[in-house]
Amino acid sequence: MYLTHLSLHDFRTYQHLELPLSPGTTVLVGPNGVGKTNIVEAIGYLATQDSHRVSQDAPLVRFGAERALIAGQVNRGDRLTRVEVEINPRRRNRARVNRADFSRAREALGILRSILFVPEDLELVKGEPEVRRRFLDDLVVQLRPDQAAMRNEFDRVLRQRNALLKSARASGGFTEAHEATLDVWDMHFAQAAAPLMRNRIHVAKLLAPHVAQAYSELTNGAKAATLRYFTTVVDEAETLGSVDGPVAEQTLLTPDMVHITDVVSQALEASRARDIERATTTVGPHRDDVMLGLGSAPAKGFASHGETWSLALALRLAAFRVLMEDDPSDAARPVLILDDVFAELDEFRRQRLVAALADAEQVVVTAAVGSEIPQGLDATVVRVSPGEVMIDDATNA
Incomplete structure (x- = not known):
């Protein structure tokens, strides 16, 4: 499973965005604040109909607009499926799959699967129980x-x-x-x-x-x-x-x-x-x-910062593997998203994480600068600036 195209209309800071995507690794590179996280948030929302950043949908709609639209073309093994989610803060969201309207947006869940890594994942280890309960509940829905x-x-x-x-x-x-x-x-x-x-x-x-x-x-x-x-x-x-x-x-x-x-x-x-x-x-x-x-001690309160990071990453990788185990076919393999994660890791953990990503058919990574991406990671580089994207010819970050 992988996204071949992502379209955004009035989502966050984007009035309109068209982004072609391919299997393998795509790195979105650009300074902080230009909209990289908005793109990966949209991919995650298309898969789960939830945002990892806000609990309500209203902030997802560009200021001054009435609604937002996220659309993706998903390659599911031997066929292409187009899924659209319309976000309406004042009424029920709507979804469409291959031009067929769904009365409830959540009927479109499962068309795209994704696992998202973000710096806030540290809270999975050191945060409140509600964060960990939601982690389980989100995986149940996937x-x-x-x-x-x-x-x-x-x-x-x-x-x-x-x-x-x-x-x-x-x-x-x-x-x-x-x-x-x-x-x-x-x-x-x-x-x-x-x-x-x-x-x-x-x-x-x-x-x-x-x-x-x-x-x-x-x-x-x-x-x-x-x-x-x-x-x-x-x-x-x-x-x-x-x-x-x-x-x-x-x-x-x-x-x-x-x-x-x-x-x-x-x-x-x-x-x-x-x-x-x-x-x-x-x-x-x-x-x-x-x-x-970790060992004989509870992780919360006893794990070091590095151990906390490694355990948080292990939780997300475990979720990815549970989904793979549930349906090992290429048509159900989740898209992996890493939002500004490599910047938080030392070189050892970067390389270990790269090795662990080998089973993913599609990985989308964000980084402020190309130097944050581990050496040897073959990737399509997309330069992100306010409101637009540009795909590099280079294939190594």
Whole structure:
């Protein structure tokens, strides 16, 4: 899978951009602020319909315009597919695939797959649990686009349950009517939480060996990297532990949604008094985390800056390999995007990362200057200046 052409209309700083692309590595070179990241952000958005820079779509639309359009021509093995996403901040986004309109933009997910490396990936290791939960959820959607609405549904139910707890406290006490309503929302919560947890635990299990392998490749086997999913539910219901725990293994081998729903229900029952006292939901997938380790120590708080970088890169490479393992055909191989990453790495890690990229059919890299790109990386160089691009004849960065 690779992009053969990218078109932007009123996206970020670009009123109009046409960029031909090819298999192999393309390096976008230009000073900071000229729009390189806007281009790779557009590619990522075309694949995931999410931005790694903002949580709302409005900033993606060029100032003064009503909507933005991202269009890509995707080579998927033996056929070309044109996918377009129209971003409308004031109404629902729209998508079109080969001139066929989709009523919901997310129906176009899966046409293009991508994995994005950015300097902010350090937060995957040293940041808050929400960053790591989103990492898992995003990979779930790339693997199974039909799961895209799952997180939103859980968030909706969580807001409703918390609103009930807060309103009961504000009214002066928890009545029988409140209890009855909470029973209903507990049922909805468990039903929404179960598939979210099942998918996260499953993806964590897929990631774990690839993280260990990728970290070893990037660091020449300096330390062993580990990944496991931790859920607050285990503390309340005394079940569904980490990925390497026996109950979690049983759940993965027999993905019984009724069982997982019952486990969440038990956890809610056990935490009810505390939830009422604090007026918030204290257990569930919104409180879970991905535990990363190096050697015998947790990575967060103990890893050096270099180790943190290597582990963050290993997480992204592991996600790429999970997608490859899911569908090893060229038609499903993700596009790899590295936004200003080489500038943050020493020469050893640069060369290790280049070697790890060998399985990618298409890689798009951004750099402020050509000297940031490792020696020997064959690439098409695209010079980026404000509002325009120019492809060099040179093929070595």
